[in-house]
Amino acid sequence: MDRLRIVGGKRLEGAVTIAGAKNASLPQIAAALLSDQPLTLTNLPAVSDIDNMLAVVHAHGATVTRHDPHSATIDAGPANGGETPYDTVRRMRATVLVLGPLLARFGATRVSLPGGCAIGARPVDLHVKALMALGARIEIEGGTIVAEANAGLKGARIVLGSPSVGATETAMMAATRAKGETEIVNAAREPEVADLADCLIAMGARIEGAGTHRILIAGDTDFRATQHQIIPDRIEAGTYAIAAAITGGQLELTHARLEQMASVAQVLEAAGVRIWPGDRGLIVSGDGALTGVDISTEPYPGFPTDLQAQFMALMTQAAGAAMIRETVFENRFMHVPELQRLGANITLQATTALVRGGSPLRGAQVMATDLRASVCLVLAALVAEGETIINRVYHLDRGYEQLDVKLRRCGADITRLKD
Helix, strand or coil: CCEEEEECCCCCEEEEECCECHHHHHHHHHHHHHCCCCEEEECCCCCHHHHHHHHHHHHCCCEEEEEECCEEEEECCCCCCCEECHHHHCCCHHHHHHHHHHHHHHCEEEEECCCCCCCCCCCCHHHHHHHHHCCCEEEEECCEEEEECCCCCECCEEECCCCCHHHHHHHHHHHCCCECEEEEECCCCCHHHHHHHHHHHHHCCEEECECECEEEEECCCCCCCEEEECCECHHHHHHHHHHHHHCCCEEEEECCCHHHCHHHHHHHHHCCCEEEECCCEEEEECCCCCECCCEEECCCCCECHHHHHHHHHHHCCCECEEEEECCCCCCCCCCHHHHHHCCCEEEEECCEEEEECCCCCECCEEECCCHHHHHHHHHHHHHCECEEEEECCHHHHHHCCCHHHHHHHCCCEEEEECC
């Protein structure tokens, strides 16, 4: 497995092109299975999670044509319901998103319970309940979701117990093929959900309210061939904004959209970081003193859990203390012991971490445990004295396109080591 070697102390300066959003791309690849007409997706990020999801739809008989690293056409005309075996889903949890489209189109399917990062249980029960509300019969047999709706799905009122992004996407996709109208209440409001709705609408679906807590879908969609461009990745943009801040540098984040990351910008500005719109995206400057800021992760439009680890790395360099509360995923503080190995002063109690800034970080051997924890360690290593070796960086390659290359172009001393 590859490792990263980072020598800290370099100020970042330059431009970073923000890739397409991984978390928007994955459900849209799954959505291609709804239709017998081809779907072309552009601005796909060149990361391993995209390769894995394309492999899943291909395993169901879809033809996948890669035009370049950032675009692909998925023709699911020859696809089948079949079974999604564990070997194809074990690498990431997002593969459960094929459940709704396969069930809605073919009337029956079997999908192995997915694997992925060890950041909490993230059960599929909300997905299952949403599909059952549409009339599906679902059982879990030996680690496999067995779903049937031989008479077809029927539109219904779905009230989600929490605003789950994945469950909202599953319900929305399945509802496009249900008979009658579906209402999703307490829906997730994330930009990725709205982008999926835009993709489905381009495919022929009739959807209103995406981006709000109430979404309406008229079923019996007459699907058509179409093309859709993925939105920029707000989490990648936030990560590089923190990279500029933690190194005292300045970065232009090409394609980044301020409206998608308003809560992040607000928190960073409170910490002493300057952010303003540029001609091609956003400009972030960290040339001032950093101040500790308390945060609590929340569903959109609150501070995203996917930036919690990165923000914790930043707070190790801030004056004073910062309280960080994680409310979305259990076990999402697995990066704390590794930050402590670098010298961070962090006290952890249940779902809250107290970060006392100002302690100098020093390079060490550290281990990545999940995608966001991996990049958190990269950020800390950028300011740590001496050399840091980050092991198991395959997690990074799941969600960050050429992270080491992009950072090196901006002045970081970072090298990928091949074992």
